[in-house]
Amino acid sequence: MTNEEIIALADSLLFDVNDEEIEETKNTIEFIKKEAEVFSKLNLKESMTHPFDLNEVTLRNDEEYNQNDDFEELFKNTSNIQGREVKVPRVVKE
16 A cells, blocks of 8 residues: 555544554555465465354343433433434444
């Protein structure tokens, strides 16, 4: 990746990067490429998606929702409310 590509990607994610961080990112990408090359040379018979059996899955119990909750108390830390919802700023480009 070029410096310009890294800066453009960081801008799209709303990050500011300095020259040191750009070089660190480029070094990390090169490291990942080398590691991927090593993995591609391995002769694996069967792909392994997870090292442990995940057949037994326990889900948490749902908590009961009370529609009569005091919304003024729930929303006291925000001023941007629309009806019974908090409006948050858009951070993802369309």
